[in-house]
Amino acid sequence: MTDITYYELPGCPFCAMVRSKLEELDLQYETVDVPAAHHERTRVKEVSGQTGVPVITDEVNGVRGMPESSDIVEYLEKTYGDE
Template sequence: MYKITVYTAPGCPYCVKVKSYLRELGLKFTEVDVSKSQKDAEKLVRRTGQTGVPVVEIGNQLVIGFDRARIDKLLGVR
């Protein structure tokens, strides 16, 4: 199984949705709150060119926003 990291921030409704969805699938993930770490926020901007969250990292692939179809495709579910 792939390593999954979810980059989030407080008050982000789509962050809540993506985390709930991953839990629904029974997947474990690491959550990184970019509001608490300038270093992580800067890393995310360098990698994506964006400041928005959520960003889901599945293996070495990035999914920007809660794109269920792309998440499913990368995980090989549904």
């Protein structure tokens, strides 16, 4: 089991940006593909309180349901990037 869970919609350019950062940093993560219809995104809504993607959780660092691709990329760089 990994500590990071990544919620994405395949084909979403904002999700692709986060996935690229996760891969660039060589992080292990679980991917959860969400449905295209917002009303069917119950799992991501339970985690983040909204239906937009991308969203990540990071159990080790107490991050639960972080939305917004730019915020996620910044968080990943700050937390896991070279210092």
